[in-house]
Amino acid sequence: MQAILAERGIILATLAGIPRRDRRDVEAEVLLNAWNAVRRGMYRPDPKDKPRDALKKWLHGIAWRLASHYVHSAYVRHAVLHPSPLGLLREPVGIDMHAQMEAREVLDAMASLPGWQREALLSVDDPESLVAYAKRRRMNPHTAASRLRIAREALALKLRRWRK
Numbered sequence: 001m002q003a004i005l006a007e008r009g010i011i012l013a014t015l016a017g018i019p020r021r022d023r024r025d026v027e028a029e030v031l032l033n034a035w036n037a038v039r040r041g042m043y044r045p046d047p048k049d050k051p052r053d054a055l056k057k058w059l060h061g062i063a064w065r066l067a068s069h070y071v072h073s074a075y076v077r078h079a080v081l082h083p084s085p086l087g088l089l090r091e092p093v094g095i096d097m098h099a100q101m102e103a104r105e106v107l108d109a110m111a112s113l114p115g116w117q118r119e120a121l122l123s124v125d126d127p128e129s130l131v132a133y134a135k136r137r138r139m140n141p142h143t144a145a146s147r148l149r150i151a152r153e154a155l156a157l158k159l160r161r162w163r164k
Contacts, residue, residue: 003055004034010056014063018070026070030063037062109158117151124148 011030015023037043045054110118123133123144134144 001035004031004038004059007052007056007059010060011063014060015067018067022070026063026066030059030066033066034059034062105159105162106155109155109162112158113151113154116147117154120144120147120151121155 008027008031011027012023015026015030018026034043043058045051045058049057110121113121123130126133128136130144130148131141134141137144
């Protein structure tokens, strides 16, 4: 591990394009991966190279790959550049307990419906049209529309009963 730590300069030089806030984390990941690879016997330098040069090339390769993983990670691609983006919103952001309770009521009411009614209600959320939904199930589109209307009425009735 001492030999790997002695070549920390090549690692830092390779990670120069990574923002300072994340550079230490990626450096630690490089060191950890290098050490684990050595322990597993994955470090097999070319006998023609000087030992130190071989280690530098190997560490540069590990750092390069991990820097590439970092740059292409979802965390970096979706980084928010504004220091407080929630302050830009017009309304407060947070958990609305009333909305959560209503959502749970609707889910419980839907769970108590027969399967064909649940399926009809969930078909509205599909990207396909109601006609395509009906054709896929080999039924008349008017039948599918009727089932959807009946399911909506049954759900509304259950919610009215539960809320009283």
